[in-house]
Amino acid sequence: MTKFAIQTLNAISPVGLQRLDRDVFDVGTDIRRPRAILLRSADLHSVEVPSSLYAVARAGAGTNNIPVDRLAALGVPVFNTPGANANAVKELVIAGMLLAARNLYHAADYTRDLVADKHLSGADLDKQVEAGKKQFAGFELPGKTLGVIGLGAIGVLVANAAQSLGLKVLGYDPAVTVKSAWQLSPQVEQVASVEELLSRSDMITLHVPLVEGTRGLINAQRVALMPEGSVVLNFARGGVVDEAAVLEALDSGHLHAYVNDFPSEAGAIHPKVIALPHLGASTGEAEDNCAVMAVDQLSDYLLHGNIRNAVNFPEVVMARTPGTTRLGIFNENKPNMIGQITAALAEAGLNVAEFTNKSKGEYAYTLVDVEGEVKDALKERILAIDGVIRARKIEG
Structure with missing residues (x-):
């Protein structure tokens, strides 16, 4: 072999x-x-x-x-x-929520600077700690509302974990799968639009891929819908958030914090941003x-x-049929492809033992187990069909 x-x-x-x-x-x-x-x-x-x-x-x-x-x-x-990696990202999102709610990141920087830059110690350090801690007073999570955009593997784990921490959780995903729906806590309320979710959430977390339809998903218009003092968490992809719009909302006081895993030159030094080095x-x-x-x-x-x-x-999975030869065929998703492929097999005198074909968008994939030897001439015949991209004889 x-x-x-x-x-x-x-x-x-x-x-x-x-x-x-x-x-x-x-x-x-x-x-x-x-x-x-x-x-x-x-x-x-x-x-x-x-x-x-x-x-x-x-x-x-x-x-x-x-x-x-x-x-x-x-x-x-x-x-x-x-x-x-869903559990790892879920834990980081929960950590990000706590960092933002209790202002822990900047509070830790404050105490570090007291020692490293101001060289305080002993009673002087204790006095300054007590005097400065008020600026880092935060809020608790129970009773707040978290909006989860994207209810795939990660989004579902985040939603369920947040709900168990006492938050009210809203979810939005127009393409949620049956599997995800079954795994989602029944206490999570699914809403009809991003706009509704934003207007009702104290915190939002994004769990969507970066594609044309999600680029800049969180923009100035949508940030304006969020309640004053809200938090944006982005552990999906940098491009799904219009960072300039978020930074402007932080400067105005409309947003409380932006926690993300995709540092930028402007965001990394902003006093209300927690930018992590892609730790998801x-x-x-x-x-x-x-x-x-x-x-x-x-x-x-x-x-x-x-x-x-x-x-x-597409997902195509078929058990091997004993005593057969397998072909995997990629083709454009257009009419009569299956008919032409099976005709080529018939011309070669091969009986089909098992056959499956599925399509996804512009393309389709076929697995077929045939009884008999698949010769190179048959592969060439299949490849000559208009729309066939690739044909592979799969040994074993």
Whole structure:
């Protein structure tokens, strides 16, 4: 059996890498013609895609560093790991809420400066601590309202945790999945619009991807809807918040604080901003979970053609039929593709044992198990069909 070469472009948790059987997979950083790329934050936008490439897997949720559309057009699925780092991000959001509510970040800076800059100690330090603490008086969370925008894996965990801390929780997600809906606490009230959520929330937290429809989701007009003294938390992506509008609202006193995981030059030094160095998934547990999930999805695709959690192709999973040969076929989502593919199989004298086809947006993916040998001539015949992007015979 020919080995699959997997190129790693970032340090990937060994807990994940050890799941790759080295009799089946070659793994390294210097592989020239990889069948797959495994990465975290490495930027692929300016990288030439090798013709050998079958798949890309990111050990994380966001795929802004990957040319997803360009790879889709080549029949290369891009896998991510939604939910694998959800607990780590949830804990950071809760920490951010407490930091903002009790002004802990700036209060700690104040006491540090008393010693480091003003060189106070003993009774002088105690006196200044007591004199200065009033400026950091905050508020408690129970009875406040948290608005959660985006009810995916992370948003649901945040909503449930906040509700258990005594907050009233509002949620907004027009595309909430059945799975997320089942996991969401029944005490969380789902609202009909972002505007309603903002107008009723003392704190808001964002858990949406950065796409064209979410860029600048929190802008000046929407910030104006929020009650005076509100807090914005952003552990999603920097671009979903118009930071200039938020900083202006902080300066005017309309907002109390902005807590985010995406420092900017202006935000990092603002007295009402808590800017963290992109710590969302920075726990050992999250890195392990993401690596395991990415590796498992990648190996399942390379070995069996199954697609789970690809951002540019539909989920297609089919059990192997004993004694058959499997084909994986990527094509444009247009009429009569299935008919033409099955006709090509019939012309080759191959009986179809199992067949599944699903589409997502502009593209579709087919898995088919056939009884008999798949020769190169059949692959060429399928590739000649107008709209077929790629066809792969999957050994095993």
